[in-house]
Each structure stands twice: as structure tokens, then as C-alpha cells.
Amino acid sequence: MQRMTRQRLAVSETLAEIPEFVSAQQLHDELTARGDAVGLATVYRTLQALASAGEVDVLRLSDGELAYRRCARREHHHHLVCRACGTTVEIDGLTVEAWASLVGDSHGFTRIEHTVELFGLCPECSAEDAADPETVGEAR
Amino acid sequence: MQRMTRQRLAVSETLAEIPEFVSAQQLHDELTARGDAVGLATVYRTLQALASAGEVDVLRLSDGELAYRRCARREHHHHLVCRACGTTVEIDGLTVEAWASLVGDSHGFTRIEHTVELFGLCPECSAEDAADPETVGEAR
DNA sequence: ATAAGACTGAGAACCGTTGTCAACTTGGTC
DNA sequence: GACCAAGTTGACAACGGTTCTCAGTCTTAT
Ligand SMILES: [Zn+2]
Ligand SMILES: [Zn+2]
Ligand SMILES: [Zn+2]
Ligand SMILES: [Zn+2]
Numbered sequence: 458m459q460r461m462t463r464q465r466l467a468v469s470e471t472l473a474e475i476p477e478f479v480s481a482q483q484l485h486d487e488l489t490a491r492g493d494a495v496g497l498a499t500v501y502r503t504l505q506a507l508a509s510a511g512e513v514d515v516l517r518l519s520d521g522e523l524a525y526r527r528c529a530r531r532e533h534h535h536h537l538v539c540r541a542c543g544t545t546v547e548i549d550g551l552t553v554e555a556w557a558s559l560v561g562d563s564h565g566f567t568r569i570e571h572t573v574e575l576f577g578l579c580p581e582c583s584a585e586d587a588a589d590p591e592t593v594g595e596a597r
Numbered sequence: 598m599q600r601m602t603r604q605r606l607a608v609s610e611t612l613a614e615i616p617e618f619v620s621a622q623q624l625h626d627e628l629t630a631r632g633d634a635v636g637l638a639t640v641y642r643t644l645q646a647l648a649s650a651g652e653v654d655v656l657r658l659s660d661g662e663l664a665y666r667r668c669a670r671r672e673h674h675h676h677l678v679c680r681a682c683g684t685t686v687e688i689d690g691l692t693v694e695a696w697a698s699l700v701g702d703s704h705g706f707t708r709i710e711h712t713v714e715l716f717g718l719c720p721e722c723s724a725e726d727a728a729d730p731e732t733v734g735e736a737r
Numbered sequence: 738a739t740a741a742g743a744c745t746g747a748g749a750a751c752c753g754t755t756g757t758c759a760a761c762t763t764g765g766t767c
Numbered sequence: 768g769a770c771c772a773a774g775t776t777g778a779c780a781a782c783g784g785t786t787c788t789c790a791g792t793c794t795t796a797t
Binding site: 458459460462464465495496497498499502521 | 754
Binding site: 537546548552553560564566567569570572573574580586 | 657661677679680686688690692693696697700701704705706707708709710711712713714715716717718719720723726
């Protein structure tokens with residue numbers, strides 16, 4: 458039976474207040490900074506649980522680490538993420554959904570799953586980039 | 598200046614003979630099995646070099662590890678990979694390419710990059726799966 | 738209040754990957 | 768061919784994110 462604990466609440470609520478995708482470690486740091494410390498192992502466990510319950514989305518950053526985000530919609534969707542500041546836009550991929558199953562079918566594959574993520578520079582970071590390409594960090 | 602060594606040749610040639618995506622460690626094992634041993638660090642270095650030279654494709658498996666494959670075409674493309682046996686089909690994604698830049702533009706994002714991979718069960722593995730869903734391994 | 742068992746957290750373990758550095762090639766030069 | 772500068776190798780250590788362990792703690796049903 459699932460129990461309600463201070464730790465789970467802290468993880469869940471804090472995650473809800475962060476609009477960008479964050480790694481388990483970043484969230485752990487944030488919790489600590491807020492004086493709401495939770496063990497790192499618990500942060501990992503809780504995020505996994507939230508993810509497999511479909512309450513949060515998981516994304517694998519280019520360096521391989523996992524990042525989590527509480528998205529507005531629970532239905533399947535994709536993300537457009539700013540590489541410099543992390544700003545994230547939720548995208549529904551009707552076009553890609555159709556494309557994916559079409560491609561799968563045409564090759565006789567079944568049980569198709571797809572990974573589709575978009576990365577770029579958001580409007581603000583694009584402006585900075587145009588002004589001086591060197592200063593635009595590639596944070597994620 | 599880049600030099601030609603026994604090790605680089607072994608890695609490059611062996612990779613060319615393996616039709617599936619393989620991890621650095623799998624390739625290292627294969628080389629050892631073929632009596633053509635190459636140090637693990639060298640396998641990693643060589644694969645990185647081949648990848649950044651655009652000679653091989655890199656894919657991140659669901660467990661996070663990197664896998665490499667010498668694809669037939671050097672132009673940008675995507676993959677449809679069998680989760681059970683690794684069979685891989687190269688896909689060109691004209692539809693997704695267009696979709697990705699359209700979505701990026703419509704949100705004012707620039708320098709869009711995309712990650713698009715399809716996973717499923719190939720025709721043979723689909724047949725096994727239909728016969729007995731329990732026996733179909735989920736190797737990758 | 739009590740007890741069963743779910744949960745926590747410090748630290749160890751894990752595992753893919755990268756760094757280190759002395760010894761070993763390779764390839765151009767004489 | 769001999770020589771040398773510098774690219775390359777590989778055993779091993781180190782790294783970083785994630786998972787495991789397990790004794791102690793807390794939640795919840797009764
Ligand atoms: Zn989302
Ligand atoms: Zn989708
Ligand atoms: Zn390819
Ligand atoms: Zn593409």
C-alpha cells in the first residue's frame with residue numbers, strides 16, 4: 458500500500474513549481490536549498506514512481522542523464538526544449554504519431570514505440586545568440 | 598596527423614560486419630572473440646572518432662548506453678530498430694524533418710535539432726510474439 | 738496504543754564511460 | 768635502413784549518474 462510521507466510531498470510539490478526539466482540531483486539540491494531536505498535515494502525512487510505512474514515526463518538529456526518535468530497535460534506529447542535556458546514547450550505530435558505507425562507498418566514491425574524530442578534556442582536565447590554567438594551557454 | 602593502426606582497422610572492419618547497433622563493450626567482446634583484441638579504451642576512442650567523422654551512427658538505447666552502427670547511407674536518417682533481435686531499418690524522415698522545423702519556427706525557436714527513433718518488433722519477432730508473448734526477449 | 742510493513746537515508750556498489758601516462762608504433766626525414 | 772617526433776595504445780584509476788542495502792523510522796489499519 459502506498460503511503461503519504463513528507464518526502465514524497467516535498468518532491469512532488471517542488472517538482473510542480475519548476476517549469477523546466479530537472480535532473481534528480483538538481484531537484485535534490487533545490488529541496489536542500491529550500492530547507493526541505495530529502496535523501497538522494499528517495500528523490501530517485503520518488504521520481505521513478507511518479508514517472509511510471511505517468512504523473513511526470515522523463516527526458517534523456519544529450520549527456521545521458523534523466524530529467525523530469527510535471528507537464529500540464531497527461532496525454533502523450535513531445536517537447537521542444539531550449540538548449541540554453543531550458544524553457545520547454547509541450548507539443549502534440551499528431552503528424553509524427555501518424556508517420557511513426559505508418560513507417561512501422563510498412564516494414565511489418567509491430568508494437569511501435571517512438572522517441573521524438575526537439576531541441577533548439579527559444580526566442581530570448583535566439584536574440585542573445587544573434588548578438589553574440591559565443592555567450593549563449595549550452596546548458597542542456 | 599591521423600595514423601593507420603591495426604586497432605583502428607579492426608574496429609572499423611568488424612563494425613562494418615555487424616548489421617545491428619552494438620555498444621562499445623559488445624564490440625570489444627566481439628573483437629576479443631575473433632582473436633583480434635583491442636583495448637577497451639581504444640574501442641571507445643575509435644568509435645567516438647568514427648562517430649564524429651560521421652562514418653557511423655550513434656543511438657542511445659533505453660538503458661542509456663550508446664550503440665554504434667555503420668549505416669549504408671551517410672546522409673541524415675533515422676532508424677526503426679527491433680527491440681528483440683536488433684534488426685535495423687534505415688528510414689528517411691522527410692515528413693518529420695518538415696514537421697520539426699515547422700514546429701520549431703512556429704514557436705520562434707532557432708537552431709532546431711531533433712531526436713527521432715522508432716522501436717518495435719520486426720516481422721520475425723512479431724510472429725514469435727503472437728505465438729507466445731512471454732518468450733520474446735527485450736534485448737535492447 | 739499496537740503491530741505489520743512501507744519508507745527512508747547514508748553509504749556502498751554498480752556500470753558505462755573517460756582520463757592518465759609510460760611504453761609502444763607509425764611515418765616522414767636523412 | 769636508422770632515427771626521431773609525435774600519434775597511439777592499454778592497463779588501470781577515476782568519474783558521475785543511478786541503484787542497492789539494510790537497520791532504523793514512520794504511516795496506517797485495527
Ligand atoms: Zn511533457
Ligand atoms: Zn508521439
Ligand atoms: Zn543510421
Ligand atoms: Zn531527421
